[in-house]
Amino acid sequence: MFLQLIISGLTVGFLYALIGLGFVIIYKATSILNIAQGEMVMLGAFIGYTLNLYFKLPFPVLFLSVFVLTALFGILIDLIAFRPLKHAPESTLIMATLAILIIIQSGARLVWGDDVYPFPPVFNPMAKRVGRIFITPQNVWLMVIAAGLMTALFVFFQFTKMGKAMRATQQRPETASLMGISVKRVFSLSWAISSALGGVTGVLVAPLLGVSPSMGWIGIKAYAAVILGGFNSLPGAVVGGLSLGIIENLAGGYLSSAVKEITGFFVLILVLVIRPTGLLGRKVVNKV
Amino acid sequence: MKRVLTIAFTVWLLVLPLFLGRYHMYVVNLVGISIILALGLAVLTGFTGQISLGHAAFFGIGAYASALLTSKLAIPFWLSFPLGGILAALISLGIGLPALRIRGHYLALATLGFGQIIQLILIHWDSLTNGPRGLVVARPTLGGLKFSSDSSYYYIILIVSAFLTWFSWNLVRSRIGRTFISIRDSSVASASLGINLTRYKVVAFLLSSFFAGVAGGLYGPLVKFIDPLGFGLWQSALYLMMIVVGGMASIPGAIIGAVLLTVLPEILRGFAEYRELIYGIALLLCLIFIPNGIYGLFRDIGRKMKPNAIVVESPERVPSEKGTV
Numbered sequence: 001m002f003l004q005l006i007i008s009g010l011t012v013g014f015l016y017a018l019i020g021l022g023f024v025i026i027y028k029a030t031s032i033l034n035i036a037q038g039e040m041v042m043l044g045a046f047i048g049y050t051l052n053l054y055f056k057l058p059f060p061v062l063f064l065s066v067f068v069l070t071a072l073f074g075i076l077i078d079l080i081a082f083r084p085l086k087h088a089p090e091s092t093l094i095m096a097t098l099a100i101l102i103i104i105q106s107g108a109r110l111v112w113g114d115d116v117y118p119f120p121p122v123f124n125p126m127a128k129r130v131g132r133i134f135i136t137p138q139n140v141w142l143m144v145i146a147a148g149l150m151t152a153l154f155v156f157f158q159f160t161k162m163g164k165a166m167r168a169t170q171q172r173p174e175t176a177s178l179m180g181i182s183v184k185r186v187f188s189l190s191w192a193i194s195s196a197l198g199g200v201t202g203v204l205v206a207p208l209l210g211v212s213p214s215m216g217w218i219g220i221k222a223y224a225a226v227i228l229g230g231f232n233s234l235p236g237a238v239v240g241g242l243s244l245g246i247i248e249n250l251a252g253g254y255l256s257s258a259v260k261e262i263t264g265f266f267v268l269i270l271v272l273v274i275r276p277t278g279l280l281g282r283k284v285v286n287k288v
Numbered sequence: 289m290k291r292v293l294t295i296a297f298t299v300w301l302l303v304l305p306l307f308l309g310r311y312h313m314y315v316v317n318l319v320g321i322s323i324i325l326a327l328g329l330a331v332l333t334g335f336t337g338q339i340s341l342g343h344a345a346f347f348g349i350g351a352y353a354s355a356l357l358t359s360k361l362a363i364p365f366w367l368s369f370p371l372g373g374i375l376a377a378l379i380s381l382g383i384g385l386p387a388l389r390i391r392g393h394y395l396a397l398a399t400l401g402f403g404q405i406i407q408l409i410l411i412h413w414d415s416l417t418n419g420p421r422g423l424v425v426a427r428p429t430l431g432g433l434k435f436s437s438d439s440s441y442y443y444i445i446l447i448v449s450a451f452l453t454w455f456s457w458n459l460v461r462s463r464i465g466r467t468f469i470s471i472r473d474s475s476v477a478s479a480s481l482g483i484n485l486t487r488y489k490v491v492a493f494l495l496s497s498f499f500a501g502v503a504g505g506l507y508g509p510l511v512k513f514i515d516p517l518g519f520g521l522w523q524s525a526l527y528l529m530m531i532v533v534g535g536m537a538s539i540p541g542a543i544i545g546a547v548l549l550t551v552l553p554e555i556l557r558g559f560a561e562y563r564e565l566i567y568g569i570a571l572l573l574c575l576i577f578i579p580n581g582i583y584g585l586f587r588d589i590g591r592k593m594k595p596n597a598i599v600v601e602s603p604e605r606v607p608s609e610k611g612t613v
Binding site: 033037081084085088089090092094095097098099100101102103105106107109110115171182217220221223224227231258262264265268269272273 | 396397405408412525528561565579
């Protein structure tokens with residue numbers, strides 16, 4: 001039972017990690033606390049659902065289309081909302097992401113109604129017995145794809161020129177712009193990558209949860225995972241996501257499903273009390 | 289002149305029920321409750337610069353606590369609605385203390401989660417809250433007086449909201465209010481002046497939760513029926529919109545926003561389907577184009593007309609340069 005709970009917790013954990021990564025990328029680059037990240041997941045799921053319904057695209061093509069479309073949407077958000085708010089205080093920026101959350105969610109509700117649409121499983125959802133535990137190929141594929149995305153992200157940030165420019169901007173925007181890096185472009189790219197990550201997470205999560213305008217709630221749990229891992233750390237988002245997925249599933253398995261729903265919040269409060277920087281986060285020193 | 293206007297306005301407020309029908313009185317009562325909520329958020333967000341995305345939860349705690357204290361423990365309404373506010377404030381400590389200790393906007397994320405949790409608890413704690421079926425709330429009585437009509441209940445709401453407006457008006461002009469503003473504008477500078485950041489931020493959060501709880505306690509008897517769906521993220525967002533639209537860092541702004549966003553949906557009934565979308569877009573546009581809200585807009589126009597006037601109050605926010613604080 002214990003091992004089984006951990007394995008199925010890991011699946012959800014990978015989803016939290018992907019959402020959390022999108023959140024941290026935005027936060028590190030632009031210091032915007034984006035509470036609308038969960039809505040990107042919903043939007044990606046709906047785009048995937050629609051493409052699947054009308055064009056019956058093969059999965060890799062579908063996956064790429066959602067990636068590109070949500071990336072473009074992310075750039076749009078940056079251009080419309082956050083470029084004009086460049087000098088706004090942090091609290092205004094948070095409220096702007098709240099506005100975006102409301103716009104995307106109510107827009108989706110107007111277009112698709114309040115129903116839950118079933119998303120046909122891409123991979124075999126039937127459980128197979130491996131040793132003493134049951135694993136579904138669907139969950140294995142989900143974890144493989146998520147891990148692949150994380151590796152690609154790591155390679156991008158570590159080895160490509162643009163990735164290095166983004167890291168430089170994260171550290172010191174002024175210096176980076178003096179070195180000839182277009183900070184504006186870095187901001188747009190951050191929005192693109194983060195939205196695309198959210199979008200493809202939506203495609204991955206859709207066969208498990210179904211597609212509905214209110215599915216963005218998964219984002220709220222992912223934020224707890226981000227705080228657990230460390231607000232300003234990309235590896236932290238991964239570690240936090242995986243840990244929260246497992247902790248939550250253990251709480252659900254040994255206590256009750258109602259407790260499972262609120263585990264994330266108690267983890268969040270506990271982290272803030274014991275170790276506010278999270279597992280892997282670094283302390284930010286206040287400077288004038 | 290100012291005195292005459294104040295007296296005229298007070299008289300107008302007192303005789304208002306004579307001229308308005310039942311439905312209009314109901315809307316006016318809703319406005320009073322929104323004003324209490326918006327004032328609390330103005331203190332927290334407008335003046336102290338912290339964001340709560342779960343204020344509907346405190347509103348809900350106040351509404352449920354007050355209703356349950358009256359129906360289960362037979363505590364009179366006069367005690368139960370302030371107790372609802374106090375309970376909301378006590379619970380806010382549990383989130384505020386851990387989340388406000390640290391620099392950064394942890395409060396936004398913590399309250400976002402908290403709002404969801406409270407809604408879940410209201411739905412699942414069936415034996416206490418009657419779950420998704422909701423609670424029927426009775427109108428209060430005092431001695432032989434029964435406040436069963438909307439125009440008599442109006443006076444209770446009027447007294448409470450007027451008192452809380454007076455209280456916040458004085459609070460933001462006091463030493464504590466100025467401390468809030470200094471924390472918002474530069475936490476580092478405030479800390480170096482010996483201000484205990486955590487303490488003041490927690491006080492602001494505590495006050496705004498108390499306001500929300502009191503508003504909730506008044507809301508139950510007004511609508512006579514409460515259920516968990518009325519206290520979700522959308523409502524929390526709506527209260528934030530009030531202060532953004534009206535003007536974040538000002539008491540009149542909060543009142544303007546509360547009046548507008550409570551009355552407008554009643555007028556625009558035909559667009560109910562598009563309401564959330566319209567509000568979302570309006571919020572974004574306000575943040576971009578009128579960061580000081582409608583009140584700020586008029587104040588700026590007024591100042592331009594009188595260029596030599598000495599500006600005494602300056603509660604509005606100076607845009608901070610990124611990376612300097």
